[in-house]
Amino acid sequence: MASAATQPRRRLSKEARRAKLLAAAEAVFAEAGYSGATMELVGARGGVTRSLLYEHFASIDELYLECHRAAREEMQRRLFEAVARAGPDLRDQLRAGLTSYFAYFNDHPQRFELLYGPGGPGGPLAEQSAELRFVAAEQISALFVAAAPDVARYEAVAGAHMVSGAAEQLARWWHRNPEISLETVVDGVMTVIWPGLQARLDDAKA
Numbered sequence: 001m002a003s004a005a006t007q008p009r010r011r012l013s014k015e016a017r018r019a020k021l022l023a024a025a026e027a028v029f030a031e032a033g034y035s036g037a038t039m040e041l042v043g044a045r046g047g048v049t050r051s052l053l054y055e056h057f058a059s060i061d062e063l064y065l066e067c068h069r070a071a072r073e074e075m076q077r078r079l080f081e082a083v084a085r086a087g088p089d090l091r092d093q094l095r096a097g098l099t100s101y102f103a104y105f106n107d108h109p110q111r112f113e114l115l116y117g118p119g120g121p122g123g124p125l126a127e128q129s130a131e132l133r134f135v136a137a138e139q140i141s142a143l144f145v146a147a148a149p150d151v152a153r154y155e156a157v158a159g160a161h162m163v164s165g166a167a168e169q170l171a172r173w174w175h176r177n178p179e180i181s182l183e184t185v186v187d188g189v190m191t192v193i194w195p196g197l198q199a200r201l202d203d204a205k206a
Contacts, residue, residue, distance in 0.1 A: 098190070140160050170185065
């Protein structure tokens with residue numbers, strides 16, 4: 001029987017290799033920013049040659065967008081699951097969604113750097129990143145529309161974008177003030193935002 005030292009290493013599947021390289025790229029972008037990231041750095045972090053990296057990704061721009069998209073999709077998945085568990089009440093949904101959003105960056109600080117940190121791209125790549133951010137807010141707006149059927153759709157969508165923008169800016173502030181607890185951050189958002197939303201819901205039902 002071969003010893004552990006002499007057993008052949010298992011070859012990673014294409015999907016597993018790609019996931020490993022994306023994780024390596026995420027770490028590089030978080031540490032060096034887009035401007036400081038290179039295919040060589042990603043390859044070294046992922047333990048592969050530059051030529052092998054190019055077999056999976058055509059450019060550093062493609063890697064950046066893939067990392068950006070994956071981080072947002074995971075954030076959205078967690079948020080929607082949290083909202084679904086909260087039940088039909090919009091206030092409970094809002095608190096659950098905000099808690100999930102801030103907890104996500106608390107659990108994955110390097111993804112905060114990837115999405116919101118300095119050294120981001122410019123030009124067309126920045127536009128594509130901004131579009132991913134807009135699409136995410138649009139998806140969240142569907143929750144507002146469903147939970148507030150008495151409010152005009154455009155108002156519900158606008159409210160969702162307002163909350164999304166406020167939460168993003170607060171996440172930037174919290175990143176600089178990590179001593180503040182997650183519960184305190186969420187309570188602060190609810191105190192500022194919820195009274196206005198509740199008043200509009202009451203008016204719509206009157």
